[in-house]
Amino acid sequence: MQGRRAVANEEPKKSFWHRLWKIVAGSLTIAFPFLVITLLPVGKVVAKLDALFDRLGPLAIVAFILIYVLDAVILGPAWLFALVAGLAFGLVKGSIIVWISATIAAAAAFLIARYLARHKVEQLARKNEKFEAVDRAIKKSGWKVVFMLRLSPILPYTISSYVYGLTAVDFWHYLVATAVGIIPMVAVYVSIGAAGRQAALAAAGHGHKSIVEWVVLGVGLVLTVVAAVLIARGAKRELAAMRLEKIAREAHAVIPP
Numbered sequence: 001m002q003g004r005r006a007v008a009n010e011e012p013k014k015s016f017w018h019r020l021w022k023i024v025a026g027s028l029t030i031a032f033p034f035l036v037i038t039l040l041p042v043g044k045v046v047a048k049l050d051a052l053f054d055r056l057g058p059l060a061i062v063a064f065i066l067i068y069v070l071d072a073v074i075l076g077p078a079w080l081f082a083l084v085a086g087l088a089f090g091l092v093k094g095s096i097i098v099w100i101s102a103t104i105a106a107a108a109a110f111l112i113a114r115y116l117a118r119h120k121v122e123q124l125a126r127k128n129e130k131f132e133a134v135d136r137a138i139k140k141s142g143w144k145v146v147f148m149l150r151l152s153p154i155l156p157y158t159i160s161s162y163v164y165g166l167t168a169v170d171f172w173h174y175l176v177a178t179a180v181g182i183i184p185m186v187a188v189y190v191s192i193g194a195a196g197r198q199a200a201l202a203a204a205g206h207g208h209k210s211i212v213e214w215v216v217l218g219v220g221l222v223l224t225v226v227a228a229v230l231i232a233r234g235a236k237r238e239l240a241a242m243r244l245e246k247i248a249r250e251a252h253a254v255i256p257p
Contacts, residue, residue, distance in 0.1 A: 049088040064088075065101045072105035072158045073112070079189050086193020094190045099179070102186060106161045106178045113165025121162050135167050143173035150181025157182075 053060035064085065072078045081101070085094035113121040134155075137145045146164060149155055155163070164174055 049084070053088060061097055064097060065104065068098070068101035069105045069108060072102070073108050075158050078102065078105065078157060082186060082189035083193040083196075086190040086195070087197045088193075090197060091191060091194035094194060095186055098186050098190055099183065102157075102182050103175070103179045105158065106182075107171075107175055109158055109161035110165040110171065110174060113162040114171075118166065122166055131163055131166075134163065138164075138167040138169050142169055143177040145169075146174050147177035147181045150178055151184065 056063060064081075068078065068081045071081060082094075082098045085098045088094065089097060134145065134149070146169060149160060161178075
């Protein structure tokens with residue numbers, strides 16, 4: 001009897017520390033890109049990127065897309081390239097380029113898992129209990145699950161692209177759901193890089209902005225992050241409604257209600 005009470009008392013403690021760790025990890029995930037921009041010599045990075053892309057001309061965009069796709073397919077840090085796109089191309093152009101790159105990378109990973117390396121990917125996926133939950137949900141709700149999981153940053157982007165290739169979801173349904181679902185996070189990461197670019201240009205004496213313009217830029221960046229978080233929360237609720245309880249609980253820990 002006492003043993004059962006001890007176990008019961010331990011469970012809330014484990015739950016508290018597990019939830020605390022998830023919140024800390026989620027906060028660091030959001031804060032890390034800001035730290036990178038703050039710690040890097042942004043002015044020098046922007047100058048070198050501008051010089052490099054000027055030399056490459058129109059090929060700069062093609063080269064960026066190819067490198068991004070290759071990095072994502074081999075499970076590299078795709079978010080870092082989103083920051084670089086913001087630094088190099090600015091907000092609008094950078095967002096479009098990253099969105100195209102990420103969509104192509106998602107398609108490539110999906111097709112590799114479905115047709116080229118299915119057995120190997122399946123071996124790895126079966127070790128993760130999330131895969132079983134996602135697979136069941138996709139059989140029931142199809143592309144809606146892909147869309148909600150893209151909106152809610154719970155599953156690693158490229159790894160999940162490989163996993164979706166093992167499910168029954170139609171390729172074109174998957175691609176459209178992915179292309180729309182990744183827009184908020186693309187905007188967040190590219191916005192951070194674009195803000196770093198503006199700060200670097202201002203520090204170098206180029207593109208001087210008034211206080212009002214800086215306030216508008218800062219508010220825009222904050223609103224972009226807030227919008228992405230709110231969208232992720234909505235996706236979390238939808239995941240719970242689809243009975244993806246475990247994934248929804250993890251979303252609840254990373255993205256508080």
